[in-house]
Amino acid sequence: RKEVEQDPGPFNVPEGATVAFNCTYSNSASQSFFWYRQDCRKEPKLLMSVYSSGNEDGRFTAQLNRASQYISLLIRDSKLSDSATYLCVVMDSNYQLIWGAGTKLIIKP
Amino acid sequence: ETGVTQTPRHLVMGMTNKKSLKCEQHLGHNAMYWYKQSAKKPLELMFVYSLEERVENNSVPSRFSPECPNSSHLFLHLHTLQPEDSALYLCASSQNRVATGNTIYFGEGSWLTVV
Secondary structure, eight states: SSEEEEEEOOOOEETTOOOOEEEEESTTOOOOOEEEEEOTTTTTEHHHHHEEOOEETTTEEEEEEEETTEEEEEEEEGGGGGGGGEEEEEEEETTTEEEEEOEEEEEEE | OSSEEEEOOOEEEEEEEEEEEEEEEESSSSEEEEEEEOOSSOEEEEEETTTTTTEEESOOOOOOEEEEEEEEEEEEEEEEEOOOGGGEEEEEEEESSSOTSSEEEEEOOEEEEEO
Protein backbone atom coordinates (compact mmCIF):
# COMPACT_ATOMS: atom_id res chain seq x y z
CA ARG A 1 0.00 0.00 0.00
CA LYS A 2 1.30 3.44 -0.91
CA GLU A 3 1.98 5.75 2.00
CA VAL A 4 0.09 8.61 0.41
CA GLU A 5 -2.50 7.85 -2.25
CA GLN A 6 -4.29 10.16 -4.63
CA ASP A 7 -6.60 9.61 -7.56
CA PRO A 8 -4.40 10.58 -10.54
CA GLY A 9 -7.35 11.90 -12.54
CA PRO A 10 -7.53 13.83 -14.71
CA PHE A 11 -10.59 15.56 -13.37
CA ASN A 12 -12.22 17.46 -16.24
CA VAL A 13 -14.39 20.16 -14.73
CA PRO A 14 -16.32 23.05 -16.33
CA GLU A 15 -15.36 26.54 -15.31
CA GLY A 16 -17.35 27.72 -12.31
CA ALA A 17 -17.97 24.24 -10.94
CA THR A 18 -16.94 22.90 -7.56
CA VAL A 19 -14.43 20.09 -7.43
CA ALA A 20 -13.09 18.03 -4.56
CA PHE A 21 -10.12 15.68 -4.21
CA ASN A 22 -9.23 13.30 -1.46
CA CYS A 23 -5.88 11.98 -0.35
CA THR A 24 -5.41 9.02 1.99
CA TYR A 25 -2.36 8.31 4.11
CA SER A 26 -1.29 5.09 5.75
CA ASN A 27 0.67 6.26 8.81
CA SER A 28 -1.72 7.12 11.61
CA ALA A 29 1.10 8.91 13.45
CA SER A 30 1.47 11.48 10.66
CA GLN A 31 1.78 14.96 12.03
CA SER A 32 1.22 17.61 9.41
CA PHE A 33 -0.55 17.82 6.12
CA PHE A 34 -0.30 20.08 3.11
CA TRP A 35 -1.61 20.65 -0.38
CA TYR A 36 0.77 21.73 -3.10
CA ARG A 37 0.02 22.86 -6.61
CA GLN A 38 2.26 22.01 -9.53
CA ASP A 39 1.80 23.60 -12.93
CA CYS A 40 2.94 21.78 -16.02
CA ARG A 41 6.75 21.53 -16.14
CA LYS A 42 7.12 23.71 -13.05
CA GLU A 43 8.11 23.14 -9.45
CA PRO A 44 5.58 22.34 -6.70
CA LYS A 45 4.33 25.34 -4.77
CA LEU A 46 2.61 25.34 -1.41
CA LEU A 47 -1.11 25.92 -1.76
CA MET A 48 -2.16 25.55 1.85
CA SER A 49 -1.52 23.74 5.09
CA VAL A 50 -4.28 21.52 6.42
CA TYR A 51 -5.29 22.01 10.02
CA SER A 52 -7.27 19.69 12.23
CA SER A 53 -10.13 22.14 12.43
CA GLY A 54 -10.19 22.60 8.67
CA ASN A 55 -9.19 25.80 6.97
CA GLU A 56 -10.28 28.00 4.15
CA ASP A 57 -8.37 30.32 1.85
CA GLY A 58 -10.65 32.10 -0.56
CA ARG A 59 -12.16 29.52 -2.89
CA PHE A 60 -10.08 26.71 -1.40
CA THR A 61 -11.06 24.65 1.62
CA ALA A 62 -8.93 21.91 3.14
CA GLN A 63 -10.07 19.39 5.70
CA LEU A 64 -8.45 16.65 7.70
CA ASN A 65 -10.12 13.47 8.91
CA ARG A 66 -7.69 11.72 11.24
CA ALA A 67 -10.04 8.86 12.06
CA SER A 68 -10.30 7.85 8.41
CA GLN A 69 -6.80 9.07 7.56
CA TYR A 70 -7.60 11.32 4.68
CA ILE A 71 -7.37 14.96 3.76
CA SER A 72 -9.49 16.75 1.21
CA LEU A 73 -9.29 19.83 -0.95
CA LEU A 74 -12.38 21.61 -2.19
CA ILE A 75 -12.20 24.25 -4.91
CA ARG A 76 -15.29 26.39 -5.43
CA ASP A 77 -16.11 28.51 -8.48
CA SER A 78 -13.20 26.96 -10.37
CA LYS A 79 -11.19 29.14 -12.74
CA LEU A 80 -9.25 28.20 -15.84
CA SER A 81 -6.11 29.12 -13.94
CA ASP A 82 -6.83 26.39 -11.38
CA SER A 83 -5.78 23.80 -13.97
CA ALA A 84 -2.76 22.08 -12.45
CA THR A 85 -1.72 18.97 -10.59
CA TYR A 86 -2.50 19.00 -6.89
CA LEU A 87 -0.07 17.18 -4.64
CA CYS A 88 -0.88 15.90 -1.18
CA VAL A 89 2.02 15.96 1.27
CA VAL A 90 2.17 14.33 4.68
CA MET A 91 4.84 14.77 7.32
CA ASP A 92 5.27 11.51 9.19
CA SER A 93 6.32 10.91 12.77
CA ASN A 94 9.99 10.93 11.70
CA TYR A 95 9.61 14.40 10.19
CA GLN A 96 9.86 12.98 6.69
CA LEU A 97 7.80 14.54 3.94
CA ILE A 98 5.85 11.90 2.05
CA TRP A 99 4.44 13.03 -1.28
CA GLY A 100 1.47 11.78 -3.22
CA ALA A 101 1.74 11.37 -6.98
CA GLY A 102 -0.81 14.12 -7.56
CA THR A 103 -4.28 14.64 -9.00
CA LYS A 104 -4.47 16.38 -12.33
CA LEU A 105 -7.23 18.96 -12.69
CA ILE A 106 -8.32 20.41 -16.01
CA ILE A 107 -10.78 23.29 -15.96
CA LYS A 108 -12.64 23.69 -19.25
CA PRO A 109 -14.29 26.89 -20.49
CA GLU B 1 12.61 35.79 -8.50
CA THR B 2 12.91 32.41 -6.86
CA GLY B 3 15.18 32.02 -3.83
CA VAL B 4 16.43 28.69 -5.19
CA THR B 5 17.91 28.65 -8.67
CA GLN B 6 18.82 25.61 -10.70
CA THR B 7 20.88 25.23 -13.84
CA PRO B 8 20.57 24.00 -16.45
CA ARG B 9 16.82 24.00 -16.80
CA HIS B 10 16.97 21.39 -19.54
CA LEU B 11 19.62 18.78 -20.22
CA VAL B 12 19.86 16.02 -22.77
CA MET B 13 22.70 13.60 -22.28
CA GLY B 14 23.88 10.30 -23.65
CA MET B 15 24.37 7.31 -21.40
CA THR B 16 28.14 7.66 -21.53
CA ASN B 17 28.22 11.39 -20.78
CA LYS B 18 29.16 13.12 -17.55
CA LYS B 19 27.23 16.21 -16.59
CA SER B 20 26.32 18.13 -13.46
CA LEU B 21 23.25 19.88 -12.16
CA LYS B 22 23.75 23.00 -10.09
CA CYS B 23 21.61 24.52 -7.38
CA GLU B 24 22.07 27.76 -5.48
CA GLN B 25 19.90 29.10 -2.68
CA HIS B 26 19.80 32.74 -1.67
CA LEU B 27 17.70 32.26 1.46
CA GLY B 28 20.39 31.70 4.08
CA HIS B 29 19.13 28.19 4.71
CA ASN B 30 21.20 25.43 6.27
CA ALA B 31 19.69 22.37 4.59
CA MET B 32 19.50 21.48 0.92
CA TYR B 33 17.86 18.58 -0.89
CA TRP B 34 17.77 16.79 -4.21
CA TYR B 35 14.46 15.25 -5.27
CA LYS B 36 13.61 13.21 -8.34
CA GLN B 37 10.17 13.44 -9.94
CA SER B 38 9.33 10.89 -12.62
CA ALA B 39 6.16 11.12 -14.68
CA LYS B 40 3.04 10.38 -12.61
CA LYS B 41 5.12 9.34 -9.60
CA PRO B 42 5.59 11.00 -6.23
CA LEU B 43 8.60 13.11 -5.48
CA GLU B 44 11.44 10.88 -4.31
CA LEU B 45 13.96 12.28 -1.88
CA MET B 46 17.48 11.49 -3.10
CA PHE B 47 19.92 13.36 -0.87
CA VAL B 48 19.83 15.70 2.09
CA TYR B 49 22.62 17.98 3.23
CA SER B 50 22.64 19.88 6.49
CA LEU B 51 25.41 22.42 7.03
CA GLU B 52 27.26 20.89 4.08
CA GLU B 53 27.22 17.42 5.61
CA ARG B 54 25.27 14.65 3.91
CA VAL B 55 22.73 13.41 6.41
CA GLU B 56 20.59 11.21 4.23
CA ASN B 57 21.04 9.14 1.13
CA ASN B 58 17.97 7.20 0.14
CA SER B 59 19.59 4.26 -1.61
CA VAL B 60 20.38 6.23 -4.71
CA PRO B 61 22.51 4.51 -7.37
CA SER B 62 26.15 5.56 -7.40
CA ARG B 63 25.78 7.02 -10.88
CA PHE B 64 24.31 10.02 -9.02
CA SER B 65 26.93 11.79 -6.93
CA PRO B 66 26.05 14.84 -4.85
CA GLU B 67 28.40 17.58 -3.74
CA CYS B 68 27.77 20.39 -1.30
CA PRO B 69 30.77 22.73 -1.14
CA ASN B 70 28.97 25.23 1.10
CA SER B 71 25.52 25.82 2.52
CA SER B 72 24.43 27.85 -0.51
CA HIS B 73 25.44 25.48 -3.29
CA LEU B 74 24.54 21.94 -4.17
CA PHE B 75 25.56 19.88 -7.16
CA LEU B 76 24.39 16.59 -8.57
CA HIS B 77 27.02 14.93 -10.70
CA LEU B 78 25.68 12.52 -13.29
CA HIS B 79 27.55 9.75 -15.10
CA THR B 80 26.62 6.66 -17.08
CA LEU B 81 22.93 7.30 -16.59
CA GLN B 82 20.15 5.09 -17.87
CA PRO B 83 17.07 6.13 -19.86
CA GLU B 84 14.90 5.50 -16.79
CA ASP B 85 16.79 8.28 -15.03
CA SER B 86 15.03 10.77 -17.28
CA ALA B 87 12.99 12.93 -14.92
CA LEU B 88 12.60 16.33 -13.33
CA TYR B 89 15.30 16.89 -10.71
CA LEU B 90 14.28 19.37 -8.06
CA CYS B 91 16.54 21.12 -5.62
CA ALA B 92 15.08 22.48 -2.41
CA SER B 93 16.23 24.19 0.74
CA SER B 94 14.95 24.78 4.25
CA GLN B 95 16.14 26.68 7.28
CA ASN B 96 17.16 23.52 9.06
CA ARG B 97 17.16 19.79 8.59
CA VAL B 98 13.59 19.33 9.73
CA ALA B 99 11.61 20.70 6.83
CA THR B 100 7.90 20.86 7.31
CA GLY B 101 5.66 21.10 4.30
CA ASN B 102 5.43 24.85 4.57
CA THR B 103 9.10 25.63 5.16
CA ILE B 104 10.69 23.94 2.17
CA TYR B 105 11.44 25.96 -0.95
CA PHE B 106 11.93 24.44 -4.37
CA GLY B 107 13.90 25.52 -7.38
CA GLU B 108 12.26 25.42 -10.80
CA GLY B 109 13.86 22.07 -11.54
CA SER B 110 16.16 20.61 -14.15
CA TRP B 111 14.55 18.48 -16.85
CA LEU B 112 16.87 15.63 -17.66
CA THR B 113 16.52 13.40 -20.71
CA VAL B 114 18.89 10.46 -21.10
CA VAL B 115 19.17 9.13 -24.62
